[in-house]
Amino acid sequence: MRAIETKQLKKMYGSVPVVNGLDLVVEKGEIFGLLGRDGAGKSTFINMLTGIVQQSSGTYSLLGVACPNAQVKKRIGVMPEYSALYSSMTAVEHLQYLSSLSGKPAGKQRCIDVLHSVALAAHAHKKSREFSFGMIKKLGIAQAIIHDPELIFLDEPTSGLDAESVLVIHQLIIEMQKRGKTIIMTSHNLDEVERLCTRIAIMKAGQIVRMGTMDELRAFYRQTVKVRIKHAPVPAAQREILYRWLKTAGTKLEIAECYTTIHLEEEKKIADILRAFHHCKTDVYRAEVAGPTLEEIFLDESE
Structure with a gap:
């Protein structure tokens, strides 16, 4: 079963196409990374899929069901980049309330367990008005998964988090995929996307300009191979000989005492x-x- 399928999905604001006829298939169980500069159309695309914005034309399905459909939306979880919280509610109260809206109300222990998975259990009974930015981000992830959805949208899930919390969220994402969940994530942390995502799409001007696994993207862009060699100091009598030979072998030659870098x-x-x-x-x-x-590929494609 396909988790997402779109056909010529388009969103117009006036005469401007913000999302311009996207065809996309995301298979069940993928961690799919969606990249693009600000204004590329990522948020609008996700907002259409999650029912926040109505498409201008085209069709889409989630979990094999044509959308919009109220029932299938109960099977998805959404973490927006900025979560709106009720300042007088505790973390547990937020999760209990939001899970009840999904039709799958969560008990107190389930809420505690989910907060533990995002390293927020110690603050389970603290009111959200006392939360730091990073804690709000963690609660946003918790509210996206509290009802055990099959398809999860995460918008910048680790921005603003400390290094230890980032590792916790990365492990959570990997564990969710192992349990058969499908995750769609956006991130400005390209290293994060490169390490976590099974496939990556780069958007520009409302269209996907490049898509594939990291190996596929690298294969497309591999014009040269960068080689970095760690070696012993070159004997003085041999330095000029080695330098002349390396100059003819490749490009972008950089020689230090114990390291040499060359593109072949x-x-x-x-x-x-x-x-x-x-x-x-x-x-x-x-x-x-x-x-x-991925940074080099992204910068080349999104210019």
Whole structure:
């Protein structure tokens, strides 16, 4: 069963297409990352899928059901970038109230368990007006999953959190996927998206301009291979010989006392480089090969 399927989904504001005819399929069990600069159409797209905004044209389905549909919406969870809380309610009261709106009211222990999963159990009975920004973010995630939804939308789930809390949320996302949940997440933390998401889509001007797994995105963009070599100091008599040879082997050559970085057009040249170090009586301790990062791909596509 597909978690999400859209066909020519469009949203117009006046004569301006904010989301411009999107076709997208997200399979059940994916952690799907949605990237784009501000104004790319990410929030509007998610708001259409979650029923906050009515599409101008096109169709979509969630969990195999054509939308809008009141019943299927009870099977999804949404964490907006900024959560609106009732200042006089405690964390547990928020979760009990919001779960009752979903048609699956949660008992006190269920609320405590969910708060524990987002590292907020110690503040379960504190009123939200006393919460820090990071605590509000955690409660926003808790309210998105309190009713055990099958499809979960997370908008910037770790922004504003400390490093320890980020790790907790990452583990929670991974565990939810293992239990068969589908997660759609946006994030400005590209390293986070690269490590967590099974597939990634980059939006620009209301359209998806590139989509795939990290391996697929790297394969598309791999014009050169970046090699970083850790080695012993090169003997003085051999430095000029090695430098001249490396200059002909690749581009963007950077040589330090014990590290050399070079970009190659073909991976097979790595063996030639290692032989060159050996010929120049220099031990090589490690050679690291890297393709383009998600940040490099994102910046190229979203310009």
